[in-house]
């Protein structure tokens with residue numbers, strides 16, 4: 001199946017690999033998809049020109065993991081906002097799918113993306129690690145946004161998260177591991193199993209749906 005967001009490729013599955021954290025390309029191989037970008041925790045060498053040139057040289061690559069963060073610091077600094085906006089502008093110009101990070105500030109991430117969404121702009125968004133704020137879902141869906149569901153779903157105590165995932169439109173769901181470890185087990189099949197249990201679907205139909213959604217995200221195709 002497809003791991004819609006990770007930082008290190010694993011054998012036997014399709015990996016959507018975002019730099020940085022792992023080696024260059026995260027060890028992505030044939031059949032995997034790669035995303036280039038400057039994560040909000042790693043902006044010290046931010047270079048929009050270099051990113052754009054690298055994307056232009058790799059027509060199949062997406063942009064990510066990019067975004068805003070309130071996990072490490074409560075205030076979002078101007079440099080973080082500017083780097084995010086510059087990368088969104090590049091993704092819109094080159095029409096590439098985007099993987100988003102928005103820990104504790106998803107509303108602001110949606111607001112920043114708004115001008116770049118829609119026809120002629122960024123074709124699709126992956127809201128990676130999205131939790132809470134189910135009120136944002138209609139707007140995320142209208143932007144052709146997908147929601148990456150991770151191993152947090154396996155925690156029986158994550159009541160609110162499980163409820164949110166149980167209520168999401170099925171065509172927005174993706175499974176992701178967010179793993180940075182090259183030798184890690186994927187984890188996405190367990191996530192698919194948990195989604196299947198929540199929704200009352202078989203594991204086969206759940207995996208088929210998740211894989212189909214992942215392909216639509218990558219192509220920037222609109223929801224069915």
Ligand SMILES: [Zn+2]
Nearest residue numbers: 006007065178
């Ligand atoms: Zn990540």
